[in-house]
Amino acid sequence: MVKILKCERKGQICSELMKCRRPEVVEVAVQTIKEGGLLVYPTDTLYGLGADAMNPEAIGKVFEAKERPADAPISVAVSDLEMMQKVANLSPWMARVVEALIPRPVTFLVPKKKGVPATLTAGSDILGVRIPNHMFALTVIGETGPITTTSANLHEGHSPRTARSAIRQLGEAVDLYVDCGKTAFGKASTVVDLTGGSAGKAGISRKGAAAHEEIKRLIARIK
Numbered sequence: 001m002v003k004i005l006k007c008e009r010k011g012q013i014c015s016e017l018m019k020c021r022r023p024e025v026v027e028v029a030v031q032t033i034k035e036g037g038l039l040v041y042p043t044d045t046l047y048g049l050g051a052d053a054m055n056p057e058a059i060g061k062v063f064e065a066k067e068r069p070a071d072a073p074i075s076v077a078v079s080d081l082e083m084m085q086k087v088a089n090l091s092p093w094m095a096r097v098v099e100a101l102i103p104r105p106v107t108f109l110v111p112k113k114k115g116v117p118a119t120l121t122a123g124s125d126i127l128g129v130r131i132p133n134h135m136f137a138l139t140v141i142g143e144t145g146p147i148t149t150t151s152a153n154l155h156e157g158h159s160p161r162t163a164r165s166a167i168r169q170l171g172e173a174v175d176l177y178v179d180c181g182k183t184a185f186g187k188a189s190t191v192v193d194l195t196g197g198s199a200g201k202a203g204i205s206r207k208g209a210a211a212h213e214e215i216k217r218l219i220a221r222i223k
Contacts, residue, residue: 037175043132065173075128077149103133105209185209
């Protein structure tokens with residue numbers, strides 16, 4: 001039996017709130033992550049498939065549920081810049097770029113710290129990290145620490161703008177689905193590569209929900 005919890009504010013924008021108004025749903029979601037389970041949760045872009053990003057066994061469940069190849073890296077969601085610095089080696093310039101671009105729907109490619117499981121990055125030293133602009137997601141992550149943020153679909157499957165879309169694809173492979181209605185953007189985040197270490201070497205690796213020209217202009221201003 002698929003377990004689904006629905007938000008009473010379904011259809012409204014959670015980012016307008018100062019905190020999630022469903023603490024009982026947050027509590028169950030946090031418990032699911034801490035117990036090594038899989039959580040489908042809303043973000044500003046798409047529904048994400050969350051697991052403890054520091055737990056290799058939980059990460060393995062993400063790959064299995066999505067039928068995802070082991071050589072396809074998985075990004076991580078954090079709640080703020082401070083938490084990002086716990087999983088990534090950010091130079092002062094990188095930190096300034098992150099601060100300038102949030103809360104836009106952007107995933108940053110940055111050097112990972114040694115303690116981050118290699119399974120997340122397919123053995124690479126580069127990690128994708130983002131701060132989702134969604135109060136439910138931020139509240140959960142604030143209590144669990146970093147979680148995976150790959151889209152809640154089968155590998156190369158339909159982009160899940162709704163919890164129902166995720167359920168159709170992942171079914172009982174997931175321990176808990178949290179349904180907050182349609183996501184704001186309905187498309188994946190824009191991926192910005194900061195590993196070059198300077199504005200001249202930064203680039204957009206994947207076009208997505210963020211305005212690409214605006215992203216380029218903002219990065220160019222940061223020294």
